[in-house]
Amino acid sequence: MSDSNTTDFINPSTFILLGIPGLEAAHVWISIPFCTMYAIAILGNFIILFIVKMEPNLHGPMYYFLCMLAISDLVLSTSILPKMLAIFWFNSREIDFSACLTQLYFIRCFSVIESGILVAMAFDRYIAICDPLRHSTTLTNPMVATICLAVVLRGGILILPHPFLARSWQYCRTNIIPHSYCEHIAVVKLACADIRVSSYYSLSVAFLVTGLDVFFITVSYIQILRAIFSLPTKDARVKTFVTCGSHIFVILASYIPALFSFLTHRFGHNVALHFHILIANVYLVVPPMVNPIIYGVRTKEIRDRLLQLLTHKGT
Template identity: 80%
Template sequence: MTDSNTTNFINPSTFILLGIPGLEVAHVWISIPFSAMYAVAVLGNFSILFIVNMELSLHVPMYYFLCMLAVTDLVLCMSTLPKMLSIFWFNSREIDFSACLTQMFFIHCAAVTESGILVAMAFDRYVAICDPLRHSTILTNPVVAKIGLAVVLRGSMLILPHLFLARQWPYCGTNIIPHSYCEHMAVVKLACADIRVSSYYGLSVTFLVIALDVFCIAMSYIQILRAIFSLPTKDAQLKTFGTCGSHLFVILASYIPVLFSSVMHRFGHNVALHFHILMANAYVIMPATLHPIIYGVRTKQIRNRLLQLLTHKGM
């Protein structure tokens, strides 16, 4: 640390992101899988948006929600990976104080919004399987738009207090963030004040959002399973359950990394810091990378349309 980074100040103009502390010499090598996943995430999610927009048969609630998920994934990875890779490649560590808070907002707002979209997708599957005759009248385009707006507003309103609290704390002693991006707790831990309000609020939002959303998803799938097991044949049961397979894989890809990273950040005091940071980095890029792959592989309409585009270009 230099003297300029350890002198006392109030509300610094810039922060210094270290990347992955302890693994600085390996930054270039670490950047290879992250840059590859970033390329897959951007290309895959833009492909989902393009295919759904071009294919009229996909203009239904399930794929509208999938597009919302793709946009959220793009916001999450594009708000973090460019700066992260600039640290790994060019040692460009400085980030403006306001830019840091803006990045913090988009990261956490996108995470909460994505969780809400997964609930909406579970509701869509519930209506499609348990009340198929009313699916088109319940989930109309205006209703889908209102659900999308509601989950975005929920994410924004829950995360805005993070910014207000982080901005009001006095920062002194150091402006060095031992992280690859402006994660909420990594930033507020630099404050020379009692930050228990920020810590408790952040923890409450994380677990209450996940608990509430997982509960809603679980209730939907309990009803879905009851409807599936009431079908007369095994083939009908498997075929119907198969329509939920992609969503279930996406749920696992979304919740496991963020929950694991959040718990480790607060309670894994004996775990090496670089492992904390690697897990936190993985949680912002892994879901965005896996989601288009899961839907591309498991959804026949998307897979066929993508193959048609690739074949046509190849010809």
């Protein structure tokens, strides 16, 4: 009997997600803001996709990248929220081993893809403001398609080793994950194997990808700001800066919560576990909700088209 249990533990068919340990009594209340954010994310991103598809004037590089960001947000939030809400509402804690690794892969993959999209959008704004005469010839439809494909392949290939390494290990400690989703570190800590290769690779990808992406975005916006401040009139400077405002807000909404979560996870050893998990959820759930709101409110073309649709339906 003991041998049988050991064998089952070495090859677990399911993992058990605990949700937010220490806050089990408040799971239903915690689910309300998360469910609201998910509903806003789904509705907002589908509206962005619908408006861009229906409005020929929006068929340009900036809006193609925005659609890609919306798709990434939809996949990222849907990878997490349905299972999380099932835990909170129905105490449905079991997740199949393969489903857990799939969730792990999608979360990491689309986080990298989203970071790449933000770089592409920064490049688009750089060309549009610093070299506007070459914008239409540089960012042609084939070039935009190539950039999108490169961003997707980069995310898919770089994260691919994670689930394969996790599947190759033995799990002989426990199959209980003290988290609300299959977070990479939480899963690999359960393995009875040397996980240093996975840890080093994960850190390398995080630093190289995020570091390079933030570097390229920063360089782009330094050049953009130089171009803006060199404009002759205040009105021209303000108008040009406003066109970049949406992207700046999205960048801040994407990277600041992620950075805060990373720092608290790595260095906040005295921080309560439930706080770590809440922050890990927030940094993945908030950007998909905030991004369509920011672009819907601050982008005149999208705002006008949405108001036109609402007015038409109202009459």
